[in-house]
Amino acid sequence: MIGMAEIRLNRKWCKGCGFCVEICPKDVYTRDTKVSPRGFQEIIIKNPERCIECFLCEYLCPDLAITIIRTQHPINKETLPNDL
Amino acid sequence: MSEHLYKYLRTETFPTPFCAGCGHGILMGVILRAIDELKLDFKKMVFVSGIGCGAWIPSPHFKTDTLHTLHGRPVAYATGVKKANPELKVVVISGDGDLAAIGGNHLIHAARRNVGLTVICANNSIYGMTGGQLSPTTPKNTKTMTTVMGNPEEAFDLCKLVKACGAKYVARYTVFHTKPLIKAIKTALNTDGFSFIDVVSPCPTQYGRRNQLPTLYDMYAFIKNRLVHFDALKKYKKEELAEKIIIGEYRDED
Numbered sequence: 129m130i131g132m133a134e135i136r137l138n139r140k141w142c143k144g145c146g147f148c149v150e151i152c153p154k155d156v157y158t159r160d161t162k163v164s165p166r167g168f169q170e171i172i173i174k175n176p177e178r179c180i181e182c183f184l185c186e187y188l189c190p191d192l193a194i195t196i197i198r199t200q201h202p203i204n205k206e207t208l209p210n211d212l
Numbered sequence: 213m214s215e216h217l218y219k220y221l222r223t224e225t226f227p228t229p230f231c232a233g234c235g236h237g238i239l240m241g242v243i244l245r246a247i248d249e250l251k252l253d254f255k256k257m258v259f260v261s262g263i264g265c266g267a268w269i270p271s272p273h274f275k276t277d278t279l280h281t282l283h284g285r286p287v288a289y290a291t292g293v294k295k296a297n298p299e300l301k302v303v304v305i306s307g308d309g310d311l312a313a314i315g316g317n318h319l320i321h322a323a324r325r326n327v328g329l330t331v332i333c334a335n336n337s338i339y340g341m342t343g344g345q346l347s348p349t350t351p352k353n354t355k356t357m358t359t360v361m362g363n364p365e366e367a368f369d370l371c372k373l374v375k376a377c378g379a380k381y382v383a384r385y386t387v388f389h390t391k392p393l394i395k396a397i398k399t400a401l402n403t404d405g406f407s408f409i410d411v412v413s414p415c416p417t418q419y420g421r422r423n424q425l426p427t428l429y430d431m432y433a434f435i436k437n438r439l440v441h442f443d444a445l446k447k448y449k450k451e452e453l454a455e456k457i458i459i460g461e462y463r464d465e466d
């Protein structure tokens with residue numbers, strides 16, 4: 129098994145736009161089913177072990193709320209989405 | 213955004229004032245990454261913005277001097293800052309309405325005079341802050357609050373305009389092109405003279421909502437289908453380009 133990246137989500141800054149859920153090529157994130165008191169479906173880190181450290185969510189989070197801490201393990205470049 | 217970039221932010225001002233899914237937040241992160249990669253002295257930089265959502269990108273979030281000025285006038289203020297202290301790196305970050313509509317004259321003359329500024333246009337092709345009115349950069353046939361039947365006019369290509377005025381470095385990318393955009397911002401910051409980057413930044417709230425694109429992901433899919441690279445322009449006829457977004461670095465035509 130490859131080492132697991134650490135995914136930090138700054139919940140105070142997140143507004144729940146859900147772009148991370150849609151842009152993640154490995155289905156790491158999902159939305160909560162119910163609406164939180166803050167008025168949106170909170171983002172849940174469902175499958176952190178699937179993260180391939182492509183950093184799409186970190187770069188594209190509009191609220192600067194996601195930080196990915198790399199594992200020491202070298203990542204497989206071929207699994208990176210290359211359309212951007 | 214990576215926590216190592218939090219040092220550039222007044223974290224007490226967060227969360228940002230932007231709507232959920234606003235592209236301006238992505239642009240904010242990208243600009244900071246470019247500055248971090250260049251290892252510039254942040255305290256020797258001044259960020260100038262006008263009025264609009266895009267103008268909120270540097271101010272109050274960046275932990276250095278920022279000038280939040282009159283609507284349409286950031287380039288004029290920035291020229292003053294640069295003339296008073298040429299050692300400062302002066303960066304203008306503002307919206308398309310601010311820079312191209314009310315502030316259009318300042319933009320073209322700063323480019324003509326080759327003032328040593330970097331101007332970054334947070335182009336959401338709409339007046340986001342005031343309710344989604346048509347702006348000079350609204351794409352043809354799309355709907356806004358003031359063109360409910362679709363915009364009959366062609367969008368203004370700001371890069372072409374500024375290039376024609378003599379700007380030294382001109383480029384356009386969308387906020388989704390994070391890597392090329394970081395590279396472009398780095399080049400612009402290192403350019404001696406006037407540099408301009410037009411950044412397509414989606415506004416799902418005011419623009420998307422009226423064009424059946426209510427989320428950032430919908431806007432992403434919409435924008436992705438309209439991209440044409442500057443180097444591939446020759447393959448298209450003029451009419452075909454009316455609804456396209458030209459990306460890449462604008463080079464001198466031969």
Ligand SMILES: Cc1ncc(C[n+]2csc(CCOP(=O)(O)OP(=O)(O)O)c2C)c(N)n1
Pocket residue numbers: 263264265266267283306307308309310311334336338339340341342347
């Ligand atoms: C002199 C003046 N005219 C009009 C306005 C109203 N106004 C405020 S923001 C804005 C448009 C901003 O659009 P843009 O620069 O594209 O920024 P966005 O909100 O889209 O990021 C207008 C017309 C104003 N504040 N001052």
Ligand SMILES: [Mg+2]
Pocket residue numbers: 264266307308309334335336337338339340347
């Ligand atoms: Mg705008």
